[in-house]
Amino acid sequence: MAADDRRAATVQESRPERSARLAGLIRAARQGDEDALGQIVTELSPLLWQVARVAGLNSGDAEDVLQTVWLRLVAHLDDIHDSAALTGWLVTTAKREAWRVRALGRRQLPTDRELFAELPDEGPGSEEQVIVDEQRQALWVAIGRLPKRCQDLLRIIAFAPRPDYAAVAAALGMRVGSIGPTRGRCLAKLRALLAADAAGDPL
Amino acid sequence: MTPPGAGRLPSADEPLDDDDFGLLSGIRELFEATDPMPPDLPERIRFMVALRDLEIEVARLADEGQLAVAARGPEQSRTITFDSDSLTIMIRIDANKDGTVRIDGWLAPSQRREIEMKTTADSLAATSDEQGRFAFPRVPRGTAQLVVKPAEPGPSGAGRSVVTPALIL
Numbered sequence: 001m002a003a004d005d006r007r008a009a010t011v012q013e014s015r016p017e018r019s020a021r022l023a024g025l026i027r028a029a030r031q032g033d034e035d036a037l038g039q040i041v042t043e044l045s046p047l048l049w050q051v052a053r054v055a056g057l058n059s060g061d062a063e064d065v066l067q068t069v070w071l072r073l074v075a076h077l078d079d080i081h082d083s084a085a086l087t088g089w090l091v092t093t094a095k096r097e098a099w100r101v102r103a104l105g106r107r108q109l110p111t112d113r114e115l116f117a118e119l120p121d122e123g124p125g126s127e128e129q130v131i132v133d134e135q136r137q138a139l140w141v142a143i144g145r146l147p148k149r150c151q152d153l154l155r156i157i158a159f160a161p162r163p164d165y166a167a168v169a170a171a172l173g174m175r176v177g178s179i180g181p182t183r184g185r186c187l188a189k190l191r192a193l194l195a196a197d198a199a200g201d202p203l
Numbered sequence: 204m205t206p207p208g209a210g211r212l213p214s215a216d217e218p219l220d221d222d223d224f225g226l227l228s229g230i231r232e233l234f235e236a237t238d239p240m241p242p243d244l245p246e247r248i249r250f251m252v253a254l255r256d257l258e259i260e261v262a263r264l265a266d267e268g269q270l271a272v273a274a275r276g277p278e279q280s281r282t283i284t285f286d287s288d289s290l291t292i293m294i295r296i297d298a299n300k301d302g303t304v305r306i307d308g309w310l311a312p313s314q315r316r317e318i319e320m321k322t323t324a325d326s327l328a329a330t331s332d333e334q335g336r337f338a339f340p341r342v343p344r345g346t347a348q349l350v351v352k353p354a355e356p357g358p359s360g361a362g363r364s365v366v367t368p369a370l371i372l
Contacts, residue, residue, distance in 0.1 A: 032257060038249040045248060049240035063244060064264050067368035070248050071261040074366075139229050158230040165219075180219065187223050188215040194226075195212060 015163040022083035022161075030077045041070060044087065047159040047168075048094045054152045055098035065097045072097075087164040091156070091171035142193040150186035153178070250323065251348055251369040258353075260363045262287035287365045290351060296372060303341040304372050310335035310351065317352040344372050 013021070028036035048069060052062035072093055073080075080086050143151055153172060157179055160168040165180030178184045183191075213222075262285035269279045281296040294308040310316060313335030320327040320339050323346055331337040347370045353362035 030257070032255075034249075034253045037252050041248045041252060042245045045245045046235075046240050049244070050234060050238075053238055059241070063241065064368065066244065067248060067251060068261060068263050070252050071259065071366055071368065074252050074254060074257055075259050075261060077257060136229070136233060139226070140233055143230065143233075154227070154230055155234055158227045158234065162224070182216050183213060183219050183223055185215045187219075187226065188213055190226060191213045191222070 018161060019083040019163055022086060023081065026077070026080060026082075026086060037074070040086070043161075044090055045070075047087070047156065048090060050156050050159050051091055051094040052098045054156060055095065055102060057098055057101060061101050062098075065094060065101055068097050069094045083161070084164050084167040087161060088167035088171045091160075091168050095172065138194060138197050142190055142197060145193055146186065146189055149174070150189060153186050154190065247346055247369045250321075250346055251366075254350070254364070254366065256350075256353075256364050258363045259366045260287045260289060262290065262292055262349075262365050262367045264368060265291075283370070285349075285367045289362075290365045292349060292351065292365070292367065294349070299341060301341070303343055306339040306342055306372075308337045308339075308349075310337070314354065316354060319350040319352065321348040321350060322346070342372060346370070347372050 022040070025036040025040050029040065045066060048066050049062060052065045057065060069090060073090065076089070080089055143154065146154070153169065153174055156172065157165055157168060166178070169178035169180060169184075179187060213220075264283065265286040266282075266284040268282050283294050283296070285292040285294075291311040292308060293311070294306050297305045297307075299305055306320070308318070308331070310331050313333065314331065315333055316331050318329045318331060318337050320329070320342060322343055324343055327339050327342065329337045329339055349367045349370075351365040353364055355362075
């Protein structure tokens with residue numbers, strides 16, 4: 001599947017390679033290359049979706065926010081020259097746009113997100129599948145026990161390109177004790193929770 | 204996403220290691236499963252940002268509603284309002300009998316502008332009158348987008364195109 005290929009490419013790509021590639025796409029997009037802009041859209045939309053959803057928007061509003069953010073990028077292409085600046089600008093703009101839409105209260109949203117309720121049950125599987133499921137379940141439970149700001153940060157960072165973690169954390173206003181290049185408090189807490197769980201300690 | 208072994212707890216000040224990256228990709232998988240982005244959204248956005256002119260002003264969705272049309276029985280019109288810094292665009296969408304839709308629009312402040320309706324097939328063209336009214340009598344259903352072309356260069360220089368988000372007709 002294309003999405004898997006893309007993720008694999010992102011993981012294998014070194015920082016300078018990825019940054020150079022994105023800088024090239026930005027340059028091409030500025031010259032009016034629609035396909036270059038399209039590649040950037042495909043690569044970074046999942047990250048912006050999480051930013052909008054973490055802000056508490058329903059799906060329809062989240063879609064509107066993504067559309068506005070990408071159109072605004074077209075109008076601002078001249079001001080953005082590298083990958084970290086691009087990712088940071090997109091996340092900042094998505095966050096602000098999400099707040100704006102939420103403040104309008106155009107479509108009321110349920111404030112209690114059904115997050116951390118139940119993981120989708122994929123039915124009985126092989127023995128390896130059971131182990132994987134248990135690990136997913138443990139991770140899910142541990143994330144649910146983190147403070148809300150850590151949940152939100154990790155959820156968004158998980159969709160960010162690796163070289164841009166620090167730019168994303170800064171765009172979210174979480175510069176201090178945050179992720180990239182160091183682990184940061186939220187991931188350290190998550191690992192402590194998982195270690196306690198694996199050791200059989202009550203969480 | 205193997206649980207890190209017991210023993211020394213990882214410190215927040217250390218550089219990210221492979222276990223951290225493993226956890227983050229595990230988190231990504233969890234949220235891809237529980238809160239996936241609509242799979243066709245990037246495609247809609249790619250359609251919307253494919254613009255010949257990059258000098259644009261963004262019109263945001265400001266209001267959306269249903270308008271009961273008595274003469275048409277249970278048929279309803281959709282009305283949508285977009286706002287940009289310089290322009291408000293109001294449109295009303297009615298179903299045609301042949302499966303296409305009719306779009307009537309108004310620009311405020313009222314002015315004569317060339318207007319493009321991008322669709323997944325061909326682009327359609329119209330011009331608003333002095334009262335800011337314009338119409339596209341037959342637009343194919345599907346994804347569409349309005350582009351209001353720049354006004355004639357005035358004292359403040361050449362204007363920008365005003366661009367709406369993608370509409371699902």
